[in-house]
């Protein structure tokens with residue numbers, strides 16, 4: 418199985434690229450969705466976060482007030498690190514479960530869309546790593562437009578992440594999403610060709626079909642060996 422890492426900065430265009438992969442039949446696991454699920458009322462992550470941050474971060478219906486928690490953690494490094502530490506095991510487990518489901522289905526190439534791929538050290542699970550880069554001005558503008566946020570709030574969210582230039586330096590493939598959507602689509606076609614190259618032997622053996630082949634070969638070898646002893 419080939420697990421492609423997809424990362425970048427906030428509002429750099431990861432979800433846009435992830436949707437292009439899905440449109441071409443390559444499934445993607447979205448870490449933001451996993452992170453939302455592990456913070457749902459009554460879940461393990463929710464209990465840890467409420468115990469650490471207090472009931473003030475809850476809405477009347479008991480769900481976490483995401484806007485409020487966001488304001489707290491994106492303006493305070495210590496609280497952000499605390500939240501990350503509390504949720505990391507639940508998020509990793511959630512992502513692993515999604516990967517397992519796709520493995521069982523027999524998918525040979527999948528994408529992991531993880532904003533904090535490097536920060537959470539999940540980059541070791543993925544090869545190749547695609548970084549969606551965008552210039553800082555465009556990133557800020559797109560973030561403010563998408564979320565309807567003020568410059569200060571948007572900038573503090575950008576500053577909460579590893580710099581995009583550093584992420585770019587650790588990428589196998591870089592998509593520059595500063596231009597138009599048409600320019601993005603053009604780059605994507607080239608990336609798609611690279612990503613869909615035939616699996617290496619190791620990737621094949623890590624896929625469901627590879628595992629079945631290994632099991633089948635072992636079974637045949639043992640049967641032949643037993644017969645040769647008779």
Ligand SMILES: CC(C)(COP(=O)(O)OP(=O)(O)OC[C@H]1O[C@@H](n2cnc3c(N)ncnc32)[C@H](O)[C@@H]1O)[C@@H](O)C(=O)NCCC(=O)NCCS
Pocket residue numbers: 426427428448449452456483484486487490497500501504508531532533534574577578
């Ligand atoms: C603080 C929370 C409640 C704010 O929720 P909100 O709905 O406003 O934002 P959302 O979850 O949609 O995230 C938007 C983007 O913010 C960035 N982001 C989210 N969490 C973090 C973080 N801990 N550090 C840096 N950037 C982050 C990502 O780029 C993400 O795509 C939420 O982001 C959260 O629970 N974060 C901690 C979990 C986490 O690490 N998520 C990232 C998945 S790897």
Ligand SMILES: Nc1ncnc2c1ncn2[C@@H]1O[C@H](COP(=O)(O)OP(=O)(O)OP(=O)(O)O)[C@@H](O)[C@H]1O
Pocket residue numbers: 425426427428429430431432433434449532559560563594595596597598599601
């Ligand atoms: N090339 C582009 N031209 C114009 N707008 C774009 C382009 N690429 C993405 N966008 C827009 O920029 C915003 C951010 O993109 P997107 O949501 O894909 O980013 P993201 O990296 O997934 O963000 P997050 O980290 O918050 O999940 C969206 O409103 C999207 O429609």
